[in-house]
Amino acid sequence: MTILVTGGAGFIGSNFVLDWLAENDEPVVNVDKLTYAGNLENLATLKDDNRHLFVKADIGDYDVMLDLLKQHAIRAVVNFAAESHVDRSIHGPEDFIQTNIVASFRLLEAVRCYWNSLEAQEQQNFRFLHVSTDEVYGSLDKTDPPFLETHQYQPNSPYSASKAASDHLVRAYHHTYGLPVLTTNCSNNYGPYHFPEKLIPLCIQNALLGKDLPIYGDGQQIRDWLYVKDHCSAIRRVLAAGQLGEVYNVGGWNEKANLDVVNTLCSILDELNPRSDGKSYVEQITYVTDRPGHDRRYAIDASKLERELGWKPAETFETGIRKTVQWYLDHQSWVNNVLSGEYQTWLDKNYAGRSA
Numbered sequence: 001m002t003i004l005v006t007g008g009a010g011f012i013g014s015n016f017v018l019d020w021l022a023e024n025d026e027p028v029v030n031v032d033k034l035t036y037a038g039n040l041e042n043l044a045t046l047k048d049d050n051r052h053l054f055v056k057a058d059i060g061d062y063d064v065m066l067d068l069l070k071q072h073a074i075r076a077v078v079n080f081a082a083e084s085h086v087d088r089s090i091h092g093p094e095d096f097i098q099t100n101i102v103a104s105f106r107l108l109e110a111v112r113c114y115w116n117s118l119e120a121q122e123q124q125n126f127r128f129l130h131v132s133t134d135e136v137y138g139s140l141d142k143t144d145p146p147f148l149e150t151h152q153y154q155p156n157s158p159y160s161a162s163k164a165a166s167d168h169l170v171r172a173y174h175h176t177y178g179l180p181v182l183t184t185n186c187s188n189n190y191g192p193y194h195f196p197e198k199l200i201p202l203c204i205q206n207a208l209l210g211k212d213l214p215i216y217g218d219g220q221q222i223r224d225w226l227y228v229k230d231h232c233s234a235i236r237r238v239l240a241a242g243q244l245g246e247v248y249n250v251g252g253w254n255e256k257a258n259l260d261v262v263n264t265l266c267s268i269l270d271e272l273n274p275r276s277d278g279k280s281y282v283e284q285i286t287y288v289t290d291r292p293g294h295d296r297r298y299a300i301d302a303s304k305l306e307r308e309l310g311w312k313p314a315e316t317f318e319t320g321i322r323k324t325v326q327w328y329l330d331h332q333s334w335v336n337n338v339l340s341g342e343y344q345t346w347l348d349k350n351y352a353g354r355s356a
């Protein structure tokens, strides 16, 4: 038995592959295009592990994907591959449409063709798990209840609109063709191997480099944070026991305003790695122009997953964020290796036009 993971060199995908192989011996075929966000260094500990096969490919390459599915007699696909950064989708939506919609569609077509060729028992056992986001539900007001799986789709950015489109395709492939699919919609992840374009790793790194900690708008936008390893355990649980065609929300019950998150990072850094001038890292916080169309609040109601499949997060925000800061302090060489030319170009593009 073998599973195929897409996007397994990215942030969540690489954590998933590492945790999967730490928990059991079922091999993983890991397909990743290695965009700027994919990094084989995340998988360095698997270099001599013959349970892990890395394949550099695009999920939109129908022939390659079909060959891999057949060649390795895949029994489940876990689809992480996507363009994932909201700000990049605002600067250039094209890649998001190509990967999150067109390539996801082609992957579904390859999977459908493979699944049709299986024996009845293998068809029954097969799973296609699609990893999605809470952003497809839109934005909440302060007093609204958290998102349920039945919440209307109201995506507000090119990123979330493209993810919503792929969710709808996955749903349609179940309804129309009977493809055995599962979908998870998760809140904001944080933890090891998080690319430093996203709020938490960006602020840790900027703090250490003595640079500004950029807060969009008033910093009172709320996100619901989940430690990445808890997201991975939720996906394993849904893959093992989820009901076909169902959607499961995944979240940490950790709603925090962005400013509070950055203040927390500063106080942990003050303790673990004090500034040489004795001042707090809080001094580096800077308010900058807001993200266009910025969603005000996300909050996930993950009670279906807890009630039906018995999943709960292991980390609180306090334990997870401390582990994360410590991981970045211990892995400065990993960070320095991703601070490539492309990354610098992105920083110039995203932050140069935002007045303090």
Ligand code: NAD
Pocket (backbone or CB within 6 Å): 006, 007, 008, 009, 010, 011, 012, 013, 031, 032, 033, 034, 035, 036, 037, 038, 039, 057, 058, 059, 060, 079, 080, 081, 082, 083, 084, 085, 099, 103, 131, 132, 133, 134, 163, 185, 186, 187, 188, 189, 190, 195
């Ligand atoms: P990421 O950007 O860190 O990684 C994405 C990976 O996909 C990269 O390794 C990239 O090389 C690969 N990829 C991109 N296009 C590809 C293509 N066409 N073919 C093959 N590989 C391709 O993203 P992430 O944060 O790890 O997110 C993974 C998934 O989880 C995404 O689908 C995202 O929408 C979803 N998600 C993310 C979060 C979060 O907080 N990061 C929360 C909920 C859901």
Ligand code: DAU
Pocket (backbone or CB within 6 Å): 084, 085, 086, 087, 132, 133, 134, 135, 186, 187, 188, 189, 197, 198, 199, 200, 202, 214, 215, 216, 217, 219, 221, 222, 223, 258, 291, 298
């Ligand atoms: O909710 C799940 C989503 O979480 C995932 O689907 C996305 O793939 C993932 O990137 C993440 O999206 P966000 O836009 O919420 O994450 P980001 O880290 O980019 O921003 C978190 C919040 O911090 C958001 O309100 C914007 C704000 N922000 C971000 C950056 C990069 C700042 O205030 N300053 C910044 O410099």
